[in-house]
Amino acid sequence: MTVRTICCIGAGYVGGPTMAVMADRCPHIQVTLVDLNAERIAAWNDADLSKLPVYEPGLADVVARCRGRNLHFTTEVDGAIAAADMVFLSVNTPTKRRGLGAGQASDLRWIEASARQVAAQAMGHTIVVEKSTLPVRTAETIQSILSASQDSSEAESKTFSVLSNPEFLAEGTAISDLEDPDRVLIGGDDANAIDALVEIYSRWVSPERILRTNLWSSELSKLTANAFLAQRISSINAIGALCEATGADVKEVARAIGADSRLGPKFLSAGPGFGGSCFRKDILNLVYLCRHYGLEQAAHYWEQVVDLNSWQQQRIARLVVSRLFGTVSGKRLAVLGFAFKADTNDTRESPAIGICRDLLEEGAHLAIHDPKVGPDQVAADLGREAAASRLGLADEGSWQSAAGVLDAVEGADAVIVLTEWHQFAELDWTAIVARMRRPAWLFDVRGVTDAEAARAAGLRVWLVGEG
Ligand code: UDX
Ligand code: ADP
Numbered sequence: 001m002t003v004r005t006i007c008c009i010g011a012g013y014v015g016g017p018t019m020a021v022m023a024d025r026c027p028h029i030q031v032t033l034v035d036l037n038a039e040r041i042a043a044w045n046d047a048d049l050s051k052l053p054v055y056e057p058g059l060a061d062v063v064a065r066c067r068g069r070n071l072h073f074t075t076e077v078d079g080a081i082a083a084a085d086m087v088f089l090s091v092n093t094p095t096k097r098r099g100l101g102a103g104q105a106s107d108l109r110w111i112e113a114s115a116r117q118v119a120a121q122a123m124g125h126t127i128v129v130e131k132s133t134l135p136v137r138t139a140e141t142i143q144s145i146l147s148a149s150q151d152s153s154e155a156e157s158k159t160f161s162v163l164s165n166p167e168f169l170a171e172g173t174a175i176s177d178l179e180d181p182d183r184v185l186i187g188g189d190d191a192n193a194i195d196a197l198v199e200i201y202s203r204w205v206s207p208e209r210i211l212r213t214n215l216w217s218s219e220l221s222k223l224t225a226n227a228f229l230a231q232r233i234s235s236i237n238a239i240g241a242l243c244e245a246t247g248a249d250v251k252e253v254a255r256a257i258g259a260d261s262r263l264g265p266k267f268l269s270a271g272p273g274f275g276g277s278c279f280r281k282d283i284l285n286l287v288y289l290c291r292h293y294g295l296e297q298a299a300h301y302w303e304q305v306v307d308l309n310s311w312q313q314q315r316i317a318r319l320v321v322s323r324l325f326g327t328v329s330g331k332r333l334a335v336l337g338f339a340f341k342a343d344t345n346d347t348r349e350s351p352a353i354g355i356c357r358d359l360l361e362e363g364a365h366l367a368i369h370d371p372k373v374g375p376d377q378v379a380a381d382l383g384r385e386a387a388a389s390r391l392g393l394a395d396e397g398s399w400q401s402a403a404g405v406l407d408a409v410e411g412a413d414a415v416i417v418l419t420e421w422h423q424f425a426e427l428d429w430t431a432i433v434a435r436m437r438r439p440a441w442l443f444d445v446r447g448v449t450d451a452e453a454a455r456a457a458g459l460r461v462w463l464v465g466e467g
Helices: 015-025 038-044 059-066 077-083 109-121 138-151 174-179 191-201 215-246 250-258 279-292 296-323 351-361 375-382 405-409 422-426 429-435 451-456
Strands: 005-009 030-034 071-074 086-089 125-130 159-164 184-187 210-213 332-336 365-369 398-401 414-417 441-444 460-463
Touching: 005 015, 005 077, 005 109, 015 030, 015 059, 015 071, 015 086, 015 174, 030 038, 030 077, 038 071, 059 174, 077 109, 086 109, 109 125, 109 138, 125 138, 125 191, 138 159, 138 215, 159 191, 159 215, 184 191, 184 215, 191 210, 210 215, 215 250, 215 279, 215 296, 279 296, 296 351, 296 414, 296 441, 296 460, 332 351, 332 405, 351 365, 351 375, 351 398, 365 405, 375 398, 405 429, 429 451, 441 451, 451 460
Parallel strands: 005 030, 005 086, 030 071, 086 125, 125 159, 184 210, 332 365, 332 414, 365 398, 414 441, 441 460
Antiparallel strands: 159 184
């Protein structure tokens, strides 16, 4: 079977970049991204490429090449499904907030709704591909929804194959991860359907990097990869705290252990704890699954990775308060970076949210600057509007958005770096100190600034993982 038309349900951080690269590499395939969110679709169609809903280095160029040629964005979900040989499900799957499994299990309502829509609208044979990260055995749910529609007599000619093809891209490097993936994983048991998807990826990925597994291995591999990566971050953050207490330097320790080829040098940066839409959700999913199968020790083991991460986030705010003479009430603090990592406008699960909330709770006045996150998003995440002006000594904190670093630091007692944007490595500390109130502090929670230059300029410096 050769695929000529693709529909992807969900035009978010995963669906958008993934389909853009697929359209770019497969000009013979018509790719349509659909989403219920009309505002999001309008932004994908905006003539001004700086308004795309997802910021990723290189994404605008890919969209510019393909949009209108073989890459389309629409809210017409039904028509796009009917026309498609292959449908990708790339909808959101957040952690459940209420009911059975609340706080741990994934909320599958969007997956189920989109599977039902595919069941109703598809025509002929359709390959359905899970792209969203899902709990193990979700393909079974999708399969039963699809086969129920196959049973009804008026739909005799309708048939489906379900594949799992998890996405391993990391935000901020999505385009290069998609163009040059370490591996592409395809799980399923219909060899023809797998071949059809392999044929698509083969246009730009070498065959030895395309792995075939059964459905459940594929689903579990995605959860496992994220759990191992997150575990590495909790491990280095735990060691970072020990470095601070003992006089060791976490960067030196990371370099030393990373030289061991069995460990490798990547993913060893201490920081404010991991954020992003995947790690926490996927580990909690794994914990839920382990408990479901009666594996309490295994569940408890993975739970610790999340607990350590929460502890790391909480200790940052406490530490800032204690260094600033035990109170930040009414003090202006410049927060540099709000995205969960550099090179993205995504703030989901960003450690900045919890840290800023804790500081607001202590009565601080925050001046927040992020190169790609706007004030509306910050307000939504903090659950409060920006203040019209700076308040005096107050019990309740407040925040304002700062257009640039120098605006943020004006009259501030401290600079707190929460995201590793590369521009924060090149700050002019002499100019910054001149605008701050003394004693002025730098809390570099990412270890990205030129701490020596900051010290030389007269700042007191706290660096994550530095004893
Ligand atoms: C992750 C996985 O890397 C990706 O394969 C999967 O598809 C989705 O989840 P993502 O969350 O986009 O990707 O970014 P990632 O680079 O993994 O960073 C996650 C979090 O860990 C960020 O908050 C980042 O700042 C933090 N991190 C990462 C560290 O604190 N230290 C590190 O050394 C690396
Ligand atoms: P991810 O990071 O996994 O891409 P996002 O939340 O960025 O997650 O994107 C998921 C998108 O899926 C959202 O834009 C949401 O509107 C869309 N979506 C969810 N359910 C449906 C559905 N049934 N039909 C079309 N779009 C959907």
